[in-house]
Amino acid sequence: MQASSLQIADRAGLLTKGPGIRAMSLKCIFCKKPVFGGNGMTVPKQGPAHLVCFQADQALRRTFQHLDISALNDEELRELKELVLAEENFRSRDEESRSSDIELF
Numbered sequence: 001m002q003a004s005s006l007q008i009a010d011r012a013g014l015l016t017k018g019p020g021i022r023a024m025s026l027k028c029i030f031c032k033k034p035v036f037g038g039n040g041m042t043v044p045k046q047g048p049a050h051l052v053c054f055q056a057d058q059a060l061r062r063t064f065q066h067l068d069i070s071a072l073n074d075e076e077l078r079e080l081k082e083l084v085l086a087e088e089n090f091r092s093r094d095e096e097s098r099s100s101d102i103e104l105f
């Protein structure tokens with residue numbers, strides 16, 4: 001019987017992400033200082049963080065909802081821009097038709 005891909009990955013060291021990024025580590029992912037209870041939080045899929053560090057990071061980052069816009073490549077950014085423009089057009093058209101409806105009354 002062959003070893004599962006999980007066992008192979010484990011043997012190759014792919015399942016351990018290296019020192020310092022262990023799941024149990026309670027160091028803030030932003031400032032690397034220990035996170036104590038009360039002012040700490042967990043950033044999904046990333047790790048523990050101070051609330052203030054997280055908020056500072058969010059303010060600096062060009063994110064919208066959960067989308068990190070600065071992480072998009074040029075093609076993806078162009079697509080997003082077109083989507084936004086299309087949505088804007090759609091809404092302004094919608095508003096125009098609504099206001100013209102009102103004028104009929």
Ligand SMILES: [Zn+2]
Pocket residue numbers: 028029030031032033049050053
């Ligand atoms: Zn911190």
